[in-house]
Amino acid sequence: MIRLFAAALACVLLAGCTTTNSRVNTQAAAVRPAAGTRIVLMTPDVDLGLLTAAGMTEPRADWSRAARDNLASQIETAVKARQHAYSTANPDDAMTGRVGQLLRLNSTVGASIMTFGYTNALPTKKGSFDWTLGEGAQALSTAYDADYALFFTGRGTYASEGRVATAVGLALLGVSVPLGQQVVYASLIDLRTGKVVWFNVAVAGPSDDMRKSEGAAGLVAAVFKDIPL
Amino acid sequence: MRTRIALSLTAALAIAAAPTAAGAQRLSGERPSAGSVEEGFWTASDKAERAARTSAELNTDPALNAYVRGVACKVAVEYCGDVRVYVLDRPFFNATMAPNGYTEVWSGLMLRASNEAELAFTLSHEVTHFERNHFLEAWNAEKNRQNAMLALSVGIAVLGATAAVNSGSAEAARSIMDATGNLIDVVYLAGMTAFFRFSRENEAEADALGVRRMAAAGYDPRAAATIWTAVRDETASSQFERTRKSEGRLNVFATHPLTRDRIASLEARAASLGAGGDDGRARYRAAIRPHLSAWLRDDLRRRDYGQTLFLLNRLAVGGEDLGVLEFYRGEAFRLRRQDGDLHLAEEAYAAASAWPDAPPQAFRELGELRRKRGDVAGARVAFETYLARAPQAEDAWLVQDSLQSMGNPT
Numbered sequence: 165m166i167r168l169f170a171a172a173l174a175c176v177l178l179a180g181c182t183t184t185n186s187r188v189n190t191q192a193a194a195v196r197p198a199a200g201t202r203i204v205l206m207t208p209d210v211d212l213g214l215l216t217a218a219g220m221t222e223p224r225a226d227w228s229r230a231a232r233d234n235l236a237s238q239i240e241t242a243v244k245a246r247q248h249a250y251s252t253a254n255p256d257d258a259m260t261g262r263v264g265q266l267l268r269l270n271s272t273v274g275a276s277i278m279t280f281g282y283t284n285a286l287p288t289k290k291g292s293f294d295w296t297l298g299e300g301a302q303a304l305s306t307a308y309d310a311d312y313a314l315f316f317t318g319r320g321t322y323a324s325e326g327r328v329a330t331a332v333g334l335a336l337l338g339v340s341v342p343l344g345q346q347v348v349y350a351s352l353i354d355l356r357t358g359k360v361v362w363f364n365v366a367v368a369g370p371s372d373d374m375r376k377s378e379g380a381a382g383l384v385a386a387v388f389k390d391i392p393l
Numbered sequence: 394m395r396t397r398i399a400l401s402l403t404a405a406l407a408i409a410a411a412p413t414a415a416g417a418q419r420l421s422g423e424r425p426s427a428g429s430v431e432e433g434f435w436t437a438s439d440k441a442e443r444a445a446r447t448s449a450e451l452n453t454d455p456a457l458n459a460y461v462r463g464v465a466c467k468v469a470v471e472y473c474g475d476v477r478v479y480v481l482d483r484p485f486f487n488a489t490m491a492p493n494g495y496t497e498v499w500s501g502l503m504l505r506a507s508n509e510a511e512l513a514f515t516l517s518h519e520v521t522h523f524e525r526n527h528f529l530e531a532w533n534a535e536k537n538r539q540n541a542m543l544a545l546s547v548g549i550a551v552l553g554a555t556a557a558v559n560s561g562s563a564e565a566a567r568s569i570m571d572a573t574g575n576l577i578d579v580v581y582l583a584g585m586t587a588f589f590r591f592s593r594e595n596e597a598e599a600d601a602l603g604v605r606r607m608a609a610a611g612y613d614p615r616a617a618a619t620i621w622t623a624v625r626d627e628t629a630s631s632q633f634e635r636t637r638k639s640e641g642r643l644n645v646f647a648t649h650p651l652t653r654d655r656i657a658s659l660e661a662r663a664a665s666l667g668a669g670g671d672d673g674r675a676r677y678r679a680a681i682r683p684h685l686s687a688w689l690r691d692d693l694r695r696r697d698y699g700q701t702l703f704l705l706n707r708l709a710v711g712g713e714d715l716g717v718l719e720f721y722r723g724e725a726f727r728l729r730r731q732d733g734d735l736h737l738a739e740e741a742y743a744a745a746s747a748w749p750d751a752p753p754q755a756f757r758e759l760g761e762l763r764r765k766r767g768d769v770a771g772a773r774v775a776f777e778t779y780l781a782r783a784p785q786a787e788d789a790w791l792v793q794d795s796l797q798s799m800g801n802p803t
Contacts, residue, residue, distance in 0.1 A: 217543060218539035220535070
């Protein structure tokens with residue numbers, strides 16, 4: 165019986181709000197772009213899938229598409245409310261040449277920050293946040309006619325009904341089964357220096373379902389809570 | 394209790410072993426409906442294809458790509474417009490066709506096919522996976538198998554296996570940030586690996602319909618068995634015991650178990666279709682000739698000299714390209730470094746040097762081995778030939794130095 169209550173309590177605790185964890189570049193001279201700075205908003209890169217009963221991930225293009233569009237529109241709304249000139253661009257349209265290389269470098273740097281910038285921090289990265297694309301990022305500044313670029317990435321799964329049933333069933337036996345989880349991260353890059361000036365990662369809460377417009381709004385608001393814009 | 398475990402095990406195995414229904418045939422130009430599982434895989438494949446287009450491993454020779462596409466179209470017939478072929482420079486035997494029609498043919502396969510008919514068979518095999526929607530079947534089968542495994546582990550949990558309880562709690566206790574690292578690209582990876590797990594039934598169907606498809610395109614169906622035989626024999630000649638024991642799993646994804654039965658059944662099918670048809674040997678060789686040297690150099694990086702030497706013998710059967718092939722035979726011996734290999738290497742370099750297509754490096758290596766053996770006059774001739782053939786070589790100064798250090802001929 166005690167175990168049953170513990171399982172129920174865990175469910176309540178796990179179903180919290182969206183959690184975020186941001187980093188600000190410790191090497192950048194100034195993090196906050198001046199008013200009127202040109203910012204290019206990159207189309208979010210989103211991959212979502214269905215978590216099957218046994219825990220396999222089945223890609224769902226319709227969810228990914230809906231979430232991408234919802235996030236793009238919420239990001240634009242959020243930036244519009246601030247004092248900067250902005251434009252939008254889709255990185256998938258520019259995957260060749262130097263610009264394509266830099267965009268792929270940015271994806272790799274983002275993934276590395278996720279892997280080595282937080283819990284598994286590299287010894288050289290402890291206590292500092294000095295990730296950069298290098299000065300070559302100026303090519304992006306020229307290509308997109310912008311001073312800063314804002315990237316947004318989303319990955320995650322939503323549990324199938326079978327998965328939820330399995331989780332409920334096993335919770336009664338005291339076994340906790342992870343349900344779907346969605347992680348998004350955003351990075352603001354100073355295209356003149358290449359520095360990642362601000363980075364934030366969020367684990368979406370159940371009310372912030374990015375497949376829906378309101379959910380995406382809540383998620384973007386949480387991620388942008390301390391964005392230096 | 395033991396009976397109950399045994400029972401649930403049986404149930405799980407029954408689900409796992411249940412034969413999958415034959416794949417529904419797809420229509421040419423067909424796209425999956427929005428929100429379907431298939432659409433998810435198409436999107437993942439589109440992403441992989443975009444990455445391949447800018448990959449450093451992509452072979453960008455337009456003539457080679459046009460040639461392989463032409464062969465693919467010849468066997469794909471109604472799906473010609475759906476299939477997009479990319480040749481990737483990867484030294485392993487592999488070809489895959491993703492559900493969206495994105496097709497990879499690896500240089501390791503191009504190097505191992507001895508004629509156009511063998512390439513046509515491997516492509517016909519892949520087109521059949523594509524035509525019959527095998528990837529979707531494979532995915533559903535895997536999902537059922539995993540669910541059955543889950544049911545089994547639930548059974549164990551009911552029986553009170555506390556270890557499962559503990560690991561479950563540990564799982565839940567993992568910090569949020571720790572979990573996020575593992576989520577990166579999980580969708581993409583999960584999607585792609587699913588393609589490479591076809592069932593034995595799927596493979597048999599792809600073989601059977603593939604042979605028919607290639608024969609219908611005018612190719613000699615006997616090539617189906619000859620390429621797999623070569624792959625099996627190459628595996629048997631591997632340097633490594635583990636590879637030799639794997640019975641023909643040269644493919645990096647290890648999805649094509651090459652049993653004797655499979656080859657026998659391909660031979661029987663070819664016989665029933667009647668021999669004859671084109672094997673396109675000369676056309677094929679002409680198409681891969683410009684890449685032989687680079688691909689063989691890649692193959693040596695696998696450091697399986699037993700396999701490379703087997704491959705070189707197979708390529709040399711028709712007596713073509715012997716300058717290049719003998720040079721790489723020499724390289725294989727030189728790098729293998731077993732007893733007597735330096736002697737074998739010198740012989741191979743010497744054999745290469747007799748052919749007009751010998752790479753200049755054959756003379757440099759020949760000179761080096763002759764010098765080590767004390768054959769100063771022979772070394773001098775070889776080094777001088779190297780310098781004459783490759784005057785701009787980066788290491789020309791080194792070879793000149795070697796020549797000087799050997800002193801003047803008396």
